[in-house]
Amino acid sequence: MGKAKAKEIKVKSNLTFFQKVKRHKTLLLMCTPAVLFFLAFSYAPMPGIWVAFVKYNYRDGIFGSKFIGLDNFKFLVTSGKLFDLTRNTILYNLAFILLGNFLAVFVAILLNEMRCRWFKKVSQTIIFLPYFISQVLVGILVFNLLNYDTGFVNGILTSLGFERWQPYASASAWPVLMVVIYLWQQTGYNSVVYFAAIMGIDSETIEAAKVDGANGFQKIRYIILPSLKPTIVILLLFALGGIVKGNFGLFYNIVGTNPMLYSTTDIIETYVYRATMTDFNFSTASAVGLYQSVIGFVIVMTVNWVVKKIEPDYSLF
Amino acid sequence: MAKKQDKDLMESGAKVRLGTSDKIIRGFGYVFITFYALCCIIPFIIIISTSFTSESVIRAQGVQIIPKEFTLTAYQMVTKSGGIWKSYILTILMTVIGTAVGLSIIAMTGYALQRKDFSFRNQISFFIYFTSLFQAGLAPYYLLMTQYYHLKDNYLAVLLPLLMSPWLIILMKNFVKAIPHEITESGKIDGAGDMKIFTALILPMLKPALATIGLFLALGYWNEWYQSSLFLSSRVEVKPLQFTLYEIVNKTEALKNSVAGQFISLADIPQESVKMANAVLATGPIVLLYPFVQKYFVSGITVGAVKG
Numbered sequence: 001m002g003k004a005k006a007k008e009i010k011v012k013s014n015l016t017f018f019q020k021v022k023r024h025k026t027l028l029l030m031c032t033p034a035v036l037f038f039l040a041f042s043y044a045p046m047p048g049i050w051v052a053f054v055k056y057n058y059r060d061g062i063f064g065s066k067f068i069g070l071d072n073f074k075f076l077v078t079s080g081k082l083f084d085l086t087r088n089t090i091l092y093n094l095a096f097i098l099l100g101n102f103l104a105v106f107v108a109i110l111l112n113e114m115r116c117r118w119f120k121k122v123s124q125t126i127i128f129l130p131y132f133i134s135q136v137l138v139g140i141l142v143f144n145l146l147n148y149d150t151g152f153v154n155g156i157l158t159s160l161g162f163e164r165w166q167p168y169a170s171a172s173a174w175p176v177l178m179v180v181i182y183l184w185q186q187t188g189y190n191s192v193v194y195f196a197a198i199m200g201i202d203s204e205t206i207e208a209a210k211v212d213g214a215n216g217f218q219k220i221r222y223i224i225l226p227s228l229k230p231t232i233v234i235l236l237l238f239a240l241g242g243i244v245k246g247n248f249g250l251f252y253n254i255v256g257t258n259p260m261l262y263s264t265t266d267i268i269e270t271y272v273y274r275a276t277m278t279d280f281n282f283s284t285a286s287a288v289g290l291y292q293s294v295i296g297f298v299i300v301m302t303v304n305w306v307v308k309k310i311e312p313d314y315s316l317f
Numbered sequence: 318m319a320k321k322q323d324k325d326l327m328e329s330g331a332k333v334r335l336g337t338s339d340k341i342i343r344g345f346g347y348v349f350i351t352f353y354a355l356c357c358i359i360p361f362i363i364i365i366s367t368s369f370t371s372e373s374v375i376r377a378q379g380v381q382i383i384p385k386e387f388t389l390t391a392y393q394m395v396t397k398s399g400g401i402w403k404s405y406i407l408t409i410l411m412t413v414i415g416t417a418v419g420l421s422i423i424a425m426t427g428y429a430l431q432r433k434d435f436s437f438r439n440q441i442s443f444f445i446y447f448t449s450l451f452q453a454g455l456a457p458y459y460l461l462m463t464q465y466y467h468l469k470d471n472y473l474a475v476l477l478p479l480l481m482s483p484w485l486i487i488l489m490k491n492f493v494k495a496i497p498h499e500i501t502e503s504g505k506i507d508g509a510g511d512m513k514i515f516t517a518l519i520l521p522m523l524k525p526a527l528a529t530i531g532l533f534l535a536l537g538y539w540n541e542w543y544q545s546s547l548f549l550s551s552r553v554e555v556k557p558l559q560f561t562l563y564e565i566v567n568k569t570e571a572l573k574n575s576v577a578g579q580f581i582s583l584a585d586i587p588q589e590s591v592k593m594a595n596a597v598l599a600t601g602p603i604v605l606l607y608p609f610v611q612k613y614f615v616s617g618i619t620v621g622a623v624k625g
Contacts, residue, residue, distance in 0.1 A: 015436075027435045027508060030425040030426065031429050034423070034445060034481060045461045051456060052456075062460060096428070113342050117342070132536065133603070136566065141360040143566075144589075146358070155378065188357070256567065272456070286456035288459055300450055
């Protein structure tokens with residue numbers, strides 16, 4: 001095997017670039033549409049990052065507008081905007097990642113203990129359902145439950161003699177609400193991976209434990225959780241790699257353009273979207289976007305380096 | 318792995334009390350999972366129920382789990398203008414075309430990049446993968462699409478960007494990896510070209526992968542509202558279903574928040590029941606289809622989980 005590989009490498013290195021192209025022209029052609037796609041939609045916008053360093057106006061375009069260096073960034077830093085957005089984005093993501101994985105493991109373990117087949121199947125299907133709907137519908141569902149006039153929750157509150165609750169006018173309620181909504185939508189999806197990992201545990205190990213007299217709690221504590229540990233660690237690490245990337249669809253469809261809630265719900269993505277689409281302030285939007293991309297890039301690289309140290313098979317590159 | 322478990326198990330010293338703890342876990346499990354599943358399904362039931370309730374009842378009593386007076390008025394209002402059927406046709410067309418084109422490209426690319434003898438596989442893989450590590454951001458993307466590609470108010474602005482993603486290509490690569498390399502080799506020995514090997518030998522073995530990735534693509538197209546919100550203005554008459562829904566919601570918000578709100582009669586604000594009827598119509602097909610395709614998603618998530 002090793003010899004064959006060495007030989008192959010040697011043969012390869014003897015070919016010139018054009019010989020390689022000629023030899024693999026069909027395979028290259030097969031990749032061409034995808035390469036063009038990423039060139040057109042992912043690489044082509046990159047020179048446009050320049051807009052973050054100019055005072056953009058329509059007439060002169062991205063590259064003709066006046067260069068102002070780091071002024072766009074300066075404004076964002078001194079106004080404290082960048083700090084607020086980063087804090088909101090990171091804190092929400094931390095809560096999403098930690099609670100999300102905890103609940104997913106919890107649900108997967110409980111599902112695995114169920115013996116009634118139809119119950120297992122039906123409940124799994126239902127728990128997975130919220131993942132399949134559009135974020136627009138999630139926004140509508142939440143509004144339907146929580147709005148002041150006709151909301152389901154307020155219907156229950158008034159019928160029990162309590163005062164009406166007005167979450168759409170109070171920013172303080174949303175950190176908890178957002179986390180609950182996120183868990184509601186994503187746990188079914190997240191638990192699938194853990195459920196599959198539990199199914200992959202050698203059934204002989206579990207049988208042997210039973211023979212040795214391990215009870216249900218011990219089985220979970222000493223067999224299932226330890227075998228899930230690598231999966232949990234890897235998934236947590238990769239999730240942390242995306243910690244500065246916000247869940248735009250979720251936040252925008254729930255909060256929309258309701259300024260009363262911005263103090264606790266404005267994340268990097270929602271700010272960039274409004275700056276681009278409502279204010280047409282492309283320079284500020286791009287400055288925030290570039291800041292996010294650079295920080296995100298550094299974090300992913302770090303995470304990948306850590307993963308490579310502990311579990312080289314799972315590293316991204 | 319297995320050794321470590323055995324060790325942990327030995328350390329536990331396993332005290333025997335078989336039965337009770339299993340019963341506790343199981344009992345708790347049934348209660349918890351039932352409660353959780355109810356939380357997942359009740360919002361859907363409320364939406365369906367609201368869509369069948371008359372507006373006056375909603376205003377007076379709020380939304381309910383079971384409609385007090387059953388009525389089809391909201392559905393009649395939604396379907397009256399016929400606009401929703403046009404949205405349906407547009408969404409179905411986009412979903413079918415986008416999924417077919419995207420899937421073909423993803424399959425070809427996934428196979429080529431998994432070929433061990435392909436000299437450029439690492440470079441191209443990195444070229445694609447890098448786009449998920451670093452993005453230009455929304456503002457440059459928006460300017461490029463509108464001012465250089467001139468795709469404002471063009472359906473292509475919605476169709477094209479959803480064709481593929483690095484994650485889906487990696488997922489395809491992981492599926493292809495499971496096919497033994499000998500199959501490609503045997504094709505070569507028989508004198509087949511790379512394209513012939515791909516279509517005649519590899520594609521038939523990729524059916525589960527095609528189903529899984531095709532469903533992810535289709536779901537993306539069906540639920541699409543984001544690209545539409547960026548690029549489709551009011552000049553476009555027919556819009557994708559979810560974006561239509563998005564606009565109805567935003568219209569309600571805008572009217573309620575506007576300074577002139579006091580001069581607008583209630584009749585101009587889209588009614589709750591109509592909003593819900595729209596939501597049911599836009600989401601219905603996917604919810605009905607979903608139990609049948611669930612297993613493909615599950616396989617996709619488990620194959621693509623880690624290297625996603």
